[in-house]
Amino acid sequence: MNSDTALAKEDDPESISGQKAYIEYSKNVHAHSPAVQRLLDLSEDYVPGAERAFIQKGKPAVWCSGYNWEPAFLYSLGITPVSYGEMGRYSTREDMLVAEDFYQFPVETCSMVKCTVGQWHKRRNKGTINRILGSSSNCEPFNLAWEVMREQGYDVFNNEVIYRGPTVTGERLEQLIMFTVGQMKDAAFWLTGSREIDEGRLKTEIARKNRLLGKLKAVLELRRSHPFYMKTLAVILTLNVGLNNYFGKPEDYEEAVDELLGELRAAKVSERDLRDVIPLVWAGGTGQEFGVYESIDLAGGALLGLRSVPFRFYREDVPPLESLARWVYDNSSAGAGVYARNVLESEVERLGAKGVILYGYIGCSFASIDREMWRRYFHEKGLPCLNLEGSFQTGSPSGQVLTRVRAFVEMLAAGRARPAVKIPPARSA
Template sequence: MSNKVIKEPSNQLEYIISSKQEHEYSKAVNKLFDLALTYIEDAEKGNRLGRKAAWTQGVFEAPLFYACDTVPISAIDLGRLSSRNSVQIAEEAFDLPKETCSMISVLLGEWVLRNNSSVKRVVAFNNACEPFNMAYELIREQGYDVFRVEGAIRPKLNHDGRLDQVIKFLSGELGDLAVWLTGKQLDESRMAREIARMNRILAKVRTVMELRLKNSLYIKSLPTMFILMGSGHYFGKPDEFEAVLDELIDELNSSDVIPSPLGKVIPLTWIGARGLEFGVYKAVDDCGGALLSWFTPNPYDRNWREDVPPLESMARYILDYFLVGSPVHQIKGIERMIEQSSSKGIFFYHYVGCAFGGVHVEIFRDYFKKRGIPSIGLDGCFQVGAPSGQLLTRVRAFIEMFS
């Protein structure tokens, strides 16, 4: 382990560089960060050279996109290394109210900045949230080609075959998306192979997460978040991302356990948005915490079905997705994660101005409070820079409760 002194980071890039230095013993973690740092730039460059690409959520689209020879560029990843003036640009360009969700403001500002230099195709899944739907229409006015996938909320039960109808409708929408991406009907055998690859990668992500239970500090919080992000889009390089996972598994199986400098590791769970304020993750690590289970928009605890047609498999996966429908459908999965990781407490994270995420968090918090599991709600911001001192103080105080 290195004894070099690292100054406190002040922006997202510096947090990544700091984490690379902290993980200098792991070639795999450093390769992971390199994939993350080059992801969007390489996708944009490839598009200029003729390779198809489109902006999207970067969560569940990989099998369809790669089956269509199209790189999915995660709009959420765009915000992680955004410009400091993105929000100001968006507010001036679109006359946004100050209370607009910071994630929407940042992404709109970034798309304005890239209007003449980047990929101009955008896939919009309409069941995300209304502010996102508004953003898609605003960038359409800026000259972006937006394809809307009309979604639906999963019915609680399959009364009168309603779930079957929703699945059929969404499958049709996804088939239309494939035509928009390529100009021809989907090659279903190709997509079936991509679904098999997705399941293989998700299995490897689960293996990494299981091995972290035994060696919690080998891969700390920030690179773990990037592993989960990458599971949704592979950073545009499927083979390289899977190779990184294989290398991480080999390292975790062969490396000595890294002891906590504070004497013990406090297992914790993260629920909600993946977070842009990387300083929160660093504060968790520095206080002796370890985020060992994550319930975020990148679910790694489930597979895609391979016994049904590919578009139906994707439709079913989307309808079971974290952000679609009532969060009460997800509670059993969270309980299972908490039990497997022996978590002592929960972080609930959502962005300021996101009423959609805030409602979900409150439902979750109320449920787990009644079961005696300590938790803390964090109102984060999607703008670049270090987190506020108040936010870090709350994180540290919460972890110190378990010391």
């Protein structure tokens, strides 16, 4: 454990309520480097900055998932992609109640959807970003959310489900890719009134994405020698969010990443950190339950690999829309859980990870099935997994979740991890 963790304990992160406060807490208690600080600042200003630019300068912006093909596509059209998931950190219990009582979402609906709906509700007719690029691939609760928001006056476009089954290749895959290219052209029409896109600008965006993928790959490689240089919250925000959408400011994000690379290359290797580190792989999205990340730090863990970090490069030898579509079908979010599991497994092997943290939200039925399949798979290989169900936190973090994270990492640290229990194969019905 390094010196920062001692400081953090004094501040008792469990007393923090709300995610914005967590970022401030993290800035105060950890000695973040200038580059990491800059990345946290960019993350903090992502949604407010895009809304400011939209309202004050008329800079076009669209709410969207903020990952997959959408960001490069939107930037090429001169539009800022604003990830609706990032609104979660502004949410309160009131947002959840708006979703439940005003829009009649069932109480058990995933908190991410309820927070997002509550935030959009607050923004109705306020002159801020009013277009939503939805994706049917998200989930049924979100599909409902787009429809509800359409009725509330938002301009909504919803593209079809992207799903690649485990055995889909050849002609069927080509058909899916071309279908998705057609969907992108429909989205361009919705946004600009034309199905034509500026191929030159999109190629520039794809080149930027590939360049940044290369730089972040280098960051992750360097972190193996400097596992505690970035705290877990900063790792998640930089990689799971920033690498996808650049926090709405591509040039600033790339400059901060360059600065980070410079810092990591100049940093002195600590033999003690290398000896003490508990390498972990994170198999979840960007939870807004930031206390979980803090618990990993406090327990001496280091998130060195992530399932959702997209490390395949985009093809630059095919037309740019086709390149976006091919990338989606060729990545961990292609559909079937096996694609994500393959990424996880290669990260585990590459890093010699001691454990996997599987994180998802209460109320998400399909992600919980994936997590359970992955847990079974890794257990059979003898790798400890922690399967956590959290929420889009709208108050103090759940003490139970934090305790489980700490206990898991501390168990790995103590070298007391027993070989995982062999789970018998499921009986057929």
